[in-house]
Amino acid sequence: MIGLFNNLEATTAIIVFGIGFTTLMLNRNMIKKIIGFDMMDCGMYLFLASKGYIEGRLAPIVVNGITDMDAYINPIPAGLVLTGIVVSVSVSAVMLSLTIRLYRKYHTLDIDEIMMRAREEGDDE
Amino acid sequence: MSFLMPVLLLFLIVCAVFVAFTKNPLSAIIIYMAFSLIMSIIWALMQSPDLAITEAAVGAGVTSILMFVALKKIHAIDVKETKEGKEDKDNE
């Protein structure tokens, strides 16, 4: 338990990740599913970014020519998270366009109902 | 910093819980925008300004806009359907 309080950021990140994961898995509304996915990714990126932070150091932008390791935080997690954010926005755009197409066809946002009706109707357009 | 951070983290969890339990998609999207902004502030506090800018522009900006337009499109489809339905009824 003490470990959890030492890692407050990571703990929050995991809780947010868990809430997003649950929403993505269990919520039947497509829009809510997508928001859940976005939150899940945000939680994961918070977890990753919190690993790079070092108490009392500055952002990794060189000022006054000081290139000492003790002056700046770890730049790697920030770079990885930047890449990750792009991935998550692409995926949510794709999911939203899928939602629009499905709504145009089935007039509902409920994924279970969509699946049921898709199974019934067969292969034709 | 030392007291601000836990408060912001708490806000983050609260927003996440509210998104999960809100029935209306529109309110969920707005709460998600708030979530993104808080995330952006947290990253600014954690000395990652690159992430803060990107999250503010993408999470609170573009992703939310896309969600809004998707929701609007869905309503537009609904309106179109009901209009057509009414016209059919009138013709009868």
Place this chain on the structure above:
Amino acid sequence: MDFVQNLPFFGIVAALFFGVLCSVVHRRAAEILTYLLLGFEVVASVLVLQFVIRTGSSFTYMMGHFPAPWGNEIRAGIFECFTAFFFSATMLLALVGGRKHIYHEVESTKVNLYYTMACLLLSSILALIYTNDLFTAYVFVEINTLSAAGLIMTKRSGKAIAAATKYMVMSLLGSALFLMGICTTYDITGHLLMSNIKEAMAALHASGQYAVPISVIIGLMSIGLAIKSALYPFHTWLPDAHGSASVSTSAILSALVSEVYMFLLIKIFYRVIGWDVVQDNKIMNVLYLFGIIAMLMGSIHALRESDIKQMIAYSSIAQFGYIFMGIGLGTAFGMQAAAFHLFAHASGKALVFIAQAGLADANGGDRRIVALKGTAHKNPIAGLTFTVGAFSMVGIPFFAGFISKYNFATAALYSPNKIVITLVTLAISTVLNAIYFLRVVLRIYSPIEDKKPVIRSGFAFGLAVTVMAIGNIALGVFGSNVMEYIISGLKMFG
């Protein structure tokens, strides 16, 4: 440094670039570009394979001006090159075989986008095969997911789009767990490069530090990749996707997309976590259990299907169970058997999928098993090659499937705790396979009067299935030679 060593890198970047190019050209040009690209990949991977066998050791290739822990890196050994060769050849044949269907089922203005997706999928498969860096693997996993979903949804039926949605949701859960595993790995080792992580992991394992996180990492990565490759309890997206996608897409999805994740899992076990650490972990038994369940349940589901494509899809689930069972045995022999089964299944399953389309076309496109009666007389080449594929799936000698079943049985003998369950399940699963595949074979060869096909399949189809059938038989006849290469390839991994 030889010029040949550049080829894996050229392959990946060329696939990305051709993908971008295909999105703006006319559909014929896109098709030709894709075939050119695939031909180049096949030739390049053969050349690299020759090089690696000649030098007898794998090589790493620096991506940029900075050496390993600082820059990215790709790595090529025997196993990687052989997989790259095999997968690109299978993809080429699958696209050629289903060519007519692509033109028929995809909107004419979007055919070039179909080929764009195929190029991007190929680039991601190659990158996942060659990469030596975990985060690169994650990025290309996402490209893989998106382009596979794109391939599914090019057919415009509502069912296809619903299937693509299901696929996306499951894949996102899988990638999230996988990324969580990567983050935790990075946290406790401080590296993203596979070889460095392995060293750090070995040190941590020896000192007993972070024992819980290491178990969690193995679990997260295994479950994430298992979800993405449709292991049994997470399989629900696969039959829908296959039932509604175009033929080439089904073949590519089943033979390549799912298998490249299993390849990645094998790679992670050998090169990231380290075989010694994995062997000491209980999580392997869970994988083994899931594999056993998948072997049985996949076959039982397949028996119930009346649509031939869905039946083959469920058979894929059973075959994925074999691979996970082999990995879960926790011995080097099990791993080798699983690695061989990757190729045996890819060759057999792509063949069955494409040949099935020929049979259904001869009958006017009706895919119900009942309706397939006598179609082998209408389209002899499709019937013959379907039979080859089915025999390979069942595991009849001289076909590729036999060798892999033999390997699994041998591997089971070396793990004393699991010997009985493995052998019994193998036997039951083989019998079930035989029942549902031979039922179809009997059905398509039953005598009929009218032997004129409704739709002719064309020359490209015949060529593709013939080459695939010959490849499958070659894999079965020269199985022991391929096995030797796989064993030396897996040694290079370690």
Place this chain on the structure above:
Amino acid sequence: MSKKREDYEKSFWYKISSFVNDGKSFATKEIKEEKHIVEEDKSINIVPMSPWDTEEIERTGLYDSYKHWSFEGILKRAQKFYGVFSVLVCVLIIGILLYSISKLPRFGNAENPVNNEVSKRYIEQGIEETGAVNIVTGMILDYRAFDTLGESHVLFTACIVVFILLRLDSKDQKTLEEAEADDRNFEPKNDTILQKVTRLLVPPVFIFGIYVILNGHLSPGGGFSGGAIIGAGLILYLNAFGFKKTGKFFTLRLHKIISIIALGFYSLSKSYSFFTGANHLESFIPKGTPGNILSSGLILPLNIAVGMVVACTMYGFYVMFRKGGYK
């Protein structure tokens, strides 16, 4: 004898053969004939059939009963528990992750394993080796450029997938008109307040976006965030003035040209740099003086390329979502 005949349908051979034949028996012919004799007075007239030609006969037997026995039925019965079970699985996952978090290194500690020789070199030699003052940009566009190459192609892939799903066939005039009407249903048209504010806001937004892109190697930001800002500005402009104005300068053709030039430049220049790096050749691209706007070799052009791709893609997403076409 007659008893045996009645039992025949339950016999093992009948079930097997009917299973192979998808619900029909090899032996149906004899049975039907015998049945014909027995049930003649009931005047059921069944046409005798060959073993292979049995489609019309009612489905019975082992295979059939097995086929209709559904796993989903059991699941439906257990659906009440299924929801609870799923929540439990999620809670279990969160619990396991939290437990492993408590064993991880402490937050903000300089001794953690992540702060090793890798980040040391990035910080201490980053300026000399990449020429970028912003170490994060230097890292993602030079040290780990392969990831970033993949990332921009993820965006491209997503763009193509959205095109596949939502782009309307431009040859069909009728659907286009319908889409136009559909789009106007919910659109504020010629709203004066919106237009005035947009006139004021859009230029600063664009300038800020361009600033963020051009200074990606000197200050926080870079191609991606700047591109997203410009894309948001374009979307705002479109919302205020409608498709008629934006359609004049931003067409599908322009989108295609920009993305192919930018991504092609990206792939080719990075290939050059990877190739020279791997073969230990000297790259001719000058690094410049760190801190100047024209410095750090390829990073500035790459940032511009990424920015253009991202701006186009974001605008493209929005346009596709609203209408499925650019005009």
